[in-house]
Amino acid sequence: MTIRTESLVHRYGDAVAVDDVTLTVEDGEFVVLAGANGSGKTTLVRHFDGLLEPDAGEVVVDGLSVPENLVAARSAVGMVFQDPRDQFVAATVGADVAFGPENLGLPRAEITERVADALAAVNMAGRGDDRVDELSGGEQERVAIAGALAMRPSHLVLDEPFTGLDAPARDAVVDRLAALRDAGTSVVVVTHDLRDVCALADRVVVMADGRVVADGTPDALGDALERYDVRPPDRGC
Numbered sequence: 001m002t003i004r005t006e007s008l009v010h011r012y013g014d015a016v017a018v019d020d021v022t023l024t025v026e027d028g029e030f031v032v033l034a035g036a037n038g039s040g041k042t043t044l045v046r047h048f049d050g051l052l053e054p055d056a057g058e059v060v061v062d063g064l065s066v067p068e069n070l071v072a073a074r075s076a077v078g079m080v081f082q083d084p085r086d087q088f089v090a091a092t093v094g095a096d097v098a099f100g101p102e103n104l105g106l107p108r109a110e111i112t113e114r115v116a117d118a119l120a121a122v123n124m125a126g127r128g129d130d131r132v133d134e135l136s137g138g139e140q141e142r143v144a145i146a147g148a149l150a151m152r153p154s155h156l157v158l159d160e161p162f163t164g165l166d167a168p169a170r171d172a173v174v175d176r177l178a179a180l181r182d183a184g185t186s187v188v189v190v191t192h193d194l195r196d197v198c199a200l201a202d203r204v205v206v207m208a209d210g211r212v213v214a215d216g217t218p219d220a221l222g223d224a225l226e227r228y229d230v231r232p233p234d235r236g237c
C-alpha cells in the first residue's frame with residue numbers, strides 16, 4: 001500500500017509547478033512534505049487523489065494508476081485541505097462527517113458507526129449535533145480530519161493543518177495524527193514549519209521550485225532545512 005509518483009510534471013500554463021518528481025510514500029509512513037511558499041507542495045499532493053491531471057509522468061496509489069482509477073484513489077487517499085471551512089458541506093458535525101460515507105451508498109448503520117468512530121478518533125465523540133460554524137479552529141480542523149477518516153482511507157494527506165491554530169489546538173491535532181499513524185494509516189503532512197511534526201516524522205521531503213531537493217530523516221537533513229526556507233524546530237527534533 002503505497003503512494004508513488006514517477007517523473008511527475010504539472011504545469012500551470014507555461015509555469016512548471018511540479019518538475020519531474022519521483023517519490024514513494026510507504027505503507028504506514030509519516031512523511032512531512034516541506035518547502036517554501038510556492039514550491040509545489042499543494043500541487044503535488046493534489047495528484048495523489050486525482051484532483052489534477054499529470055502533464056507527464058505517473059501517479060500510482062496502492063498499485064493502481066490514479067488518473068485511470070479515480071474512485072479507488074479517492075477512497076484510498078483521504079485529503080484535508082488548507083482551510084477546513086472550505087470543505088464543510090453540512091451545518092452540523094455529524095452530518096458533515098457522514099457526507100462521504102453517504103456518497104459511497106453505505107447502509108445507514110455502517111454510516112452511523114463510521115461517523116462515531118471517526119469523531120472518537122479526533123477526540124470529538126458525542127459532538128455530532130454541534131454546529132460546525134460554532135467550533136474553534138482546532139475543533140474544525142479535527143472535524144475535517146474526521147470527515148476524511150470516515151472514508152476509512154489507507155493514506156491521509158493534510159495540507160497545512162496547523163495554520164491559524166493556537167498551541168493547544170496544534171498539540172491536539174498532532175496527538176491525533178500520532179494515534180492514526182500508530183494504527184497503521186500512512187500520513188503526509190504538508191507544511192513549511194517543522195516545529196509541530198518533527199518528532200513524528202519518519203521522513204522529511206523538501207521541495208524547492210517544483211523539485212524534491214532533500215529527502216531523509218529529520219536529523220539527517222539538519223541544516224539543509226533552513227537553506228530551503230523550512231522552519232526547523234527551535235531545539236532540534
Ligand SMILES: Nc1ncnc2c1ncn2[C@@H]1O[C@H](COP(=O)(O)OP(=O)(O)OP(=O)(O)O)[C@@H](O)[C@H]1O
Pocket residue numbers: 012015016017035036037038039040041042043044192
Ligand atoms: N491554480 C493555479 N494557477 C496558476 N498557478 C498556480 C496555481 N496554483 C498554484 N500555482 C503556482 O504553482 C506554483 C506551486 O504552487 P503550490 O501551491 O503547489 O505551492 P505550495 O508549495 O503548496 O505553496 P503554498 O505553501 O503557498 O501553498 C506556485 O508558483 C504557484 O503560484
